[in-house]
Amino acid sequence: MNTIGIKDVALRAGVSIATVSNVLNRPEKVARGTRQRVEDAIDVLGYVPNLAARQLSGSRGSMVGLVVFDVRNPFLTDIARGAEDLLHAEGRTVMLCNTDVLADKEERYLQLLAQQNAAGVLITPADLNSHWLEGLRARGLRVVLLDNAETYPDVCSVAVDDVAGADSAITHLLARGHERIAFITGPMHMRQSKDRLAGSRQALERAGRPAEVLRIVEAGAFTVDQGRRAGEQLLTASERVTAVFCANDLLALGVMQTAFRAKLRVPDDLAIVGYDDIHSAATAGVPLTSVHVGGYDLGKAAAELLLDEDRPGHTHRRLVFPPRLVERNST
Structure with a gap:
């Protein structure tokens, strides 16, 4: 034949x-x-x-790797859709990779993408550092970080101003008279957790409140299940909080489920604020107050920056999207 x-x-x-x-x-x-x-x-x-x-x-293929820490997260799904829509229109294909915030798993995906001569990578890193970036470049991979990479001006990045977003959430709760607030987040080494904690503390400091007002709970992941577990931890504590700010909506929905099971009223007994404003936030048992960020637009912007790498005169840019608080019944 x-x-x-x-x-x-x-x-x-x-x-x-x-x-x-x-x-x-x-x-x-x-x-x-x-x-x-x-x-x-x-x-x-x-x-x-x-x-x-x-x-x-040595030719570069049309594939673009989208490497995220949890494909179940609706916010990351919105990012993926925004990136895929733009890249598909440009004749590119997208390979979706889920890392679970595991460096070894991320490394295997990056190695595969390099072997496939991928056109580039859009990635939320498990651990962002200079050595890691040098390793990507050594493989010949173009990269756009889905991360607030202010200390890395020599790489393109797209992110949300998480400090400002968290600040608005805590300010909102303080304005409603809450003095005992919990901050629930995923792994603390991740940039999202660090920035949202910094924004929470910034709001407390500006309001003249002591840092002890905020009780920090680190969950194992940004999931509903981990939110339920964190909620159980709060409800069994000797001193109850009156409000919870969660670093994403999945954690917040998990806390809300735990509150309902404990026969607590939201927001009368426990006010809850989430982050990301995913679609299910507005349709929860009690519609969830959340910090809105545009995942779809963020994904499109990241894809455009990656394509721009091939254009004459390209300069690395850091795009930071402003968040906004969407008030609903949970507060």
Whole structure:
């Protein structure tokens, strides 16, 4: 049986071999109509690109890796959709990778993406540091951080101003007279946890409240289950809090479930604020007050920054999106 090659695709589509190569490796450089003819020829002929040959040639593929810490998180799903919509329109494909905030798991995915000659990576790092960034560059991977990377000006990043968002949440609770507040977050080494704790403390300091007003609970992950466990921990404490600020909505929904099981009234007995403003926040048993951030727009912006790396005159940029508090019945 004869093997279908790139020459056969070029002949059927009526284009040069170089054009077919561009469609496979740099589709953004090919006019939409021409690209469609080549893709139709590939489909009709059943042509399968030789990945090994493309790797040896050093050409960069059309795949973009989206590496996040929990694909179950609706906010990260919104980011993924925003990135995928823009990249698909540019002829790119997206490989979604879930790390569970495990450095070893993240490393395996990054190694795979490098082996596949991925066009780049959009990533929420398990542990952001200079050595880690140098390792990505050594692999030849372009990268855009989904992280508030203010100390890394030599890489593009997209994030939300989590300090300001947390500040608005705690300020909101203080304005309603709460003096015993809990802050529940996921792993404390993550940038999101650090920034949201800093914003909480900033609000307390500005209001002249002592730091002891805030009780910090570190959960194992940003999930509903971990929120339930954190809620149980708070409700069995000797001194009850009257309000809870959670570093994401899944944690907040878990706390709310625990409160309901304990026959507590929300917000009369316990006020709850979340973060991210996912779709289910507004439809919870008691609609959840939450800090809104635009995950879809953030994902699109990250993808655009990655594509911009190939354009003349590209400069690294750090885009920080402003959050806003959405008040609902839970407070």
